Structures are given as structure tokens and as C-alpha cells.
Amino acid sequence: MALSIYQLKPAFQNLLRPLAGALFRAGVTANQVTLFACAVSVALGLGLYLVPDSRAFALLPVWFFVRMAFNALDGMLAREFGQRSNLGAYLNELTDVVSDAALYLPFAHLAPFDPFWVGAFILAAALSEMAGILGQTVGASRRYDGPFGKSDRAVLIGTLGLAVALWHPLPAWMGWLIPLAVGLTAFTVVRRVRSGLQEIR
Numbered sequence: 001m002a003l004s005i006y007q008l009k010p011a012f013q014n015l016l017r018p019l020a021g022a023l024f025r026a027g028v029t030a031n032q033v034t035l036f037a038c039a040v041s042v043a044l045g046l047g048l049y050l051v052p053d054s055r056a057f058a059l060l061p062v063w064f065f066v067r068m069a070f071n072a073l074d075g076m077l078a079r080e081f082g083q084r085s086n087l088g089a090y091l092n093e094l095t096d097v098v099s100d101a102a103l104y105l106p107f108a109h110l111a112p113f114d115p116f117w118v119g120a121f122i123l124a125a126a127l128s129e130m131a132g133i134l135g136q137t138v139g140a141s142r143r144y145d146g147p148f149g150k151s152d153r154a155v156l157i158g159t160l161g162l163a164v165a166l167w168h169p170l171p172a173w174m175g176w177l178i179p180l181a182v183g184l185t186a187f188t189v190v191r192r193v194r195s196g197l198q199e200i201r
Contacts, residue, residue: 013072020076030077031088037070038095045102052109054168060103060161064154067099093133096150097126104157110164112175121178124185125153131189135196143192148184156181 023033044063048056074092078084101122108115128149135143146152160177163170 012068013076016069016072017076017080020073020080023073024077024081028077030074030081030083031085031091033070033074033077034088034091034095037067037074038099041067041099042102045099045105048106049109052106054110054164056165057106057161057168058165061158064103064158068151068154071096093129097129100125100150100153107157107160107178111169112172113178114175117175117178117182120182121185124182124189125150128185128188128192131192131196135192135199138196138200140196140199143196145191145195146188147191148181148188153181153185 040063044059048060074088078088078092104118104122104125107113108118132143132145132149135141156177160174163174
């Protein structure tokens with residue numbers, strides 16, 4: 001079985017459970033957390049794209065970690081504090097795709113990354129989430145199969161952001177990391193589709 005960083009999520013949620021309770025008592029809703037995380041992601045991504053200061057790319061690994069916490073918190077608020085809603089289900093999936101696209105986009109402006117492959121990575125990432133969601137439409141569960149899910153992509157982009165901040169311009173060989181990520185994400189799409197089909201047999 002291919003492993004993914006996503007499998008570490010339960011332990012991370014346990015650490016955040018007291019904070020989820022505090023947010024609930026303060027009147028914060030799951031949907032508010034979801035929308036806030038998306039807004040910050042879009043603002044950061046567009047800011048780095050429009051003003052590509054290499055030092056500012058150090059914000060990416062920090063934000064990816066904080067965003068992971070927000071994603072865990074909105075899920076706990078929804079499941080454990082009775083805040084599940086149909087709107088929340090839509091927001092949870094759509095804002096993830098929008099946030100990822102915004103945070104990957106700034107690399108299209110930086111050598112040695114090819115804008116074509118950055119665009120392909122954004123598309124492949126969106127397809128991988130779609131493949132995961134579509135399992136539910138055929139009677140399977142929401143699929144999170146690896147090897148290159150959302151959390152794994154966040155580690156790559158966060159690491160590249162830190163590398164840009166510390167060592168820009170990067171060596172030419174690092175440009176191949178994005179095409180490699182596209183290939184791994186495409187394989188993840190295939191695994192999610194196949195796993196969903198196998199689940200309903």
C-alpha cells in the first residue's frame with residue numbers, strides 16, 4: 001500500500017482538539033474557519049505571484065503548516081460539535097482546490113520552474129481531489145489514496161518555498177521536481193479511481 005502524509009492526520013487532530021473546543025465556545029463555526037483559511041491562501045499566493053520577492057517565499061512552509069491546522073480544525077468543528085452542513089461539504093472541497101492553485105501559482109514566475117508544468121501541476125492537483133470526491137458518487141468512500149495527496153503536495157511546495165527564500169536562484173535540476181510531482185499526482189488520480197471501483201465490487 002502506498003503511504004501518504006495524510007495518514008498522520010489523526011495524531012495531528014488529537015493535538016488540536018482542545019483548540020477546537022475553545023473555538024466552538026467562542027462561537028466560531030467550521031465554515032468561517034474554512035473560508036478564512038482560503039482567503040489567506042489566495043491573498044498569499046496572489047501576493048507572491050504579483051510581487052515575487054524570493055525572501056517572502058519563506059512564508060509558504062509556515063502557512064502550509066498553519067493551513068493544515070485550520071483544515072483539521074474545521075473538520076473537527078463540523079464532526080464533533082454538530083456543525084456539519086451541505087454548504088460546508090461544498091466549501092471544504094472547493095476551497096482546498098482554490099487554495100492549492102493560488103499557492104502553487106507563484107512558482108510560474110520563478111526560474112528554473114516552467115510555467116507550463118506549474119499549470120499542469122495545478123490541474124493535476126485539482127483532478128486528484130475530484131477523483132477522491134467522485135468515489136462517493138458511485139457508492140464508495142471519499143478516497144485519500146497516495147502516493148501524492150494534498151498533504152504531500154504541501155510538503156513539496158513548502159520545501160521549495162523555503163529553498164527559494166534561502167538560495168534563489170535555484171539550480172536548474174530543481175526545475176524537474178514539478179514535472180515529477182505532476183507524474184506522481186497523475187498516478188494518485190489513477191489509484192483513487194481504481195481504489196474507488198474496487199471498493200464497490
